[in-house]
Amino acid sequence: MAGHVKTGCGSAEQLTHDDGTDMIRRGPWTAEEDSMLNTYVTIHGEGRWNSVARCAGLKRTGKSCRLRWLNYLRPDVRRGNISLKEQLLILELHSRWGNRWSKIAQFLPGRTDNEIKNYWRTRVQKQAKQLKCDVNSKQFRDAMRYVWIPRMMERIRAASDPYSDQPAAAYSADHCPNNRTAGVTPSQAHAFGTDPVDPHLMPAISVTSSDSSEAQAVSDLTECCDLSGGNYPDNPQNRSFSCQPGLDIQAFEHSNGWFDGGDSSWDGLWSDENMWFLQQQLCDVV
DNA sequence: AAAACTGACAACCGCTGGTCC
DNA sequence: AGGACCAGCGGTTGTCAGTTT
Numbered sequence: 001m002a003g004h005v006k007t008g009c010g011s012a013e014q015l016t017h018d019d020g021t022d023m024i025r026r027g028p029w030t031a032e033e034d035s036m037l038n039t040y041v042t043i044h045g046e047g048r049w050n051s052v053a054r055c056a057g058l059k060r061t062g063k064s065c066r067l068r069w070l071n072y073l074r075p076d077v078r079r080g081n082i083s084l085k086e087q088l089l090i091l092e093l094h095s096r097w098g099n100r101w102s103k104i105a106q107f108l109p110g111r112t113d114n115e116i117k118n119y120w121r122t123r124v125q126k127q128a129k130q131l132k133c134d135v136n137s138k139q140f141r142d143a144m145r146y147v148w149i150p151r152m153m154e155r156i157r158a159a160s161d162p163y164s165d166q167p168a169a170a171y172s173a174d175h176c177p178n179n180r181t182a183g184v185t186p187s188q189a190h191a192f193g194t195d196p197v198d199p200h201l202m203p204a205i206s207v208t209s210s211d212s213s214e215a216q217a218v219s220d221l222t223e224c225c226d227l228s229g230g231n232y233p234d235n236p237q238n239r240s241f242s243c244q245p246g247l248d249i250q251a252f253e254h255s256n257g258w259f260d261g262g263d264s265s266w267d268g269l270w271s272d273e274n275m276w277f278l279q280q281q282l283c284d285v286v
Numbered sequence: 287a288a289a290a291c292t293g294a295c296a297a298c299c300g301c302t303g304g305t306c307c
Numbered sequence: 308a309g310g311a312c313c314a315g316c317g318g319t320t321g322t323c324a325g326t327t328t
Binding site: 026027028029061063064067068071072114115118119121122123126 | 297
């Protein structure tokens with residue numbers, strides 16, 4: 001396949017072979033192309049993508065057709081903001097599997113690996129950058145596991161239970177003298193202790209698109225994660241979480257939107273009060 | 287108002303592993 | 308056994324819309 005010219009992905013230019021035949025289109029898909037692909041796959045089903053490209057009359061590669069179908073045209077693909085519980089699940093699953101986007105996507109119905117990957121890169125990695133630490137560092141993972149995820153769960157719980165105005169840190173104020181696990185309820189501490197998600201329970205985690213199911217989904221996750229570790233509040237891993245030189249917590253003051261998921265009710269999670277909370281968590285040096 | 291910057295997302299590329307002949 | 312082909316995965320890049328200066 002020599003002689004074709006690579007173009008930018010957004011220019012929708014056509015490429016040719018040396019003999020001038022066999023034009024291959026690249027770049028954004030047109031509505032007409034979408035329609036052709038949609039019609040063909042609906043009738044003939046997925047698979048054999050090179051054949052799909054050929055038989056549907058599309059001047060695209062099989063790869064391109066597959067990607068367009070999976071990431072955009074598939075009927076069950078979800079679009080729009082990633083909800084809080086989906087974010088929670090992504091953080092949780094990523095802590096277990098790393099950049100196994102397709103595997104993670106299996107537990108977020110309607111979300112594609114590409115979307116999750118983009119979310120991770122644009123939101124999570126940005127946070128790590130602002131903290132001046134590597135996204136794969138223990139430092140950052142600890143921050144996620146022991147501070148942000150429990151905090152997130154607490155916010156979700158609070159939102160799902162309007163009669164509960166118990167502050168996030170209330171539990172730790174009573175039970176955790178060193179305040180290392182502020183905001184973590186006992187079940188959450190179990191949940192995110194040594195082994196956040198039991199692999200054989202993972203398929204039980206269900207995430208739906210309905211906001212009204214938010215509390216239930218989180219509950220499912222909690223139950224799935226509620227292992228018999230009994231590691232609260234003396235989990236050795238909690239002890240190992242300490243403030244590292246160079247961890248720029250103040251950077252969070254200017255960061256927002258990670259958790260908001262497009263829901264304005266979550267704006268301000270990183271308010272002064274929350275910044276104080278984070279600093280307590282991160283700078284309580286052992 | 288316009289230029290510069292940033293974030294989000296769509297799409298492409300290279301690589302890998304599986305299957306078939 | 309091994310080569311060809313294909314699907315899928317993860318990383319990267321380009322574009323565009325929105326925001327900031």
